[in-house]
Amino acid sequence: xxxxxVTAPLAPMAPEDVADAFAYIRALQAGDIDTACAVADDTxxxxxxxxxxxxxxxxxxxxxxxxxxxxxxAHSFLAAALGRLLLELLCHGVCLANAPGIADTITxxxxxxxxxxxGDVADVLRQLEAAGMKQAMEAHPAHRTTA
Numbered sequence: 394x395x396x397x398x399v400t401a402p403l404a405p406m407a408p409e410d411v412a413d414a415f416a417y418i419r420a421l422q423a424g425d426i427d428t429a430c431a432v433a434d435d436t437x438x439x440x441x442x443x444x445x446x447x448x449x450x451x452x453x454x455x456x457x458x459x460x461x462x463x464x465x466x467a468h469s470f471l472a473a474a475l476g477r478l479l480l481e482l483l484c485h486g487v488c489l490a491n492a493p494g495i496a497d498t499i500t501x502x503x504x505x506x507x508x509x510x511x512g513d514v515a516d517v518l519r520q521l522e523a524a525g526m527k528q529a530m531e532a533h534p535a536h537r538t539t540a
Contacts, residue, residue: 405532406446406525414443415522418496422515433492444495451499451507451521478505 406414413436420429433440478501488494503521504514 403446403449405528406443406450407533408526408529410443410446411522411525411529413440414447415518415525417444417492418447418499419515419518419522421493421496422500422518429493429496440492441495444492444499447521447525448495448499448502450525451502474506478502 413432417429417432417436417440420426420432436443500514500518503517507521508514508517
């Protein structure tokens with residue numbers, strides 16, 4: 394199988410990119426449009442790419458299922474869950490080509506797939522941000538702050 398975004402490891406994001414992307418996602422998820430707009434203004438057109446980077450890091454590790462000779466495996470439920478998510482997005486008329494659409498997709502995926510039935514989406518987003526920041530800091534040690 395040729396390497397692609399599913400089989401090749403993703404290059405770590407820069408720490409400031411992780412912070413900007415998740416600041417935007419969390420602001421939209423909380424309904425804080427003013428903060429989301431401020432982040433978008435500060436980040437500029439680069440926000441679109443940052444959100445796609447985060448989306449890849451959220452979606453790809455969860456949706457990659459092991460091949461068990463074509464037989465359903467423990468991760469087979471993901472296809473049905475993703476289908477429901479895409480249907481929900483289509484029903485809501487979400488445009489996946491703009492920053493709010495991408496952020497909304499990440500939030501909905503987190504809510505539908507990564508969050509337990511009574512879990513807190515904002516908490517899971519913070520955990521995803523922390524994991525992304527840890528990877529970014531390990532890959533870009535010059536960005537570490539000193540105490």
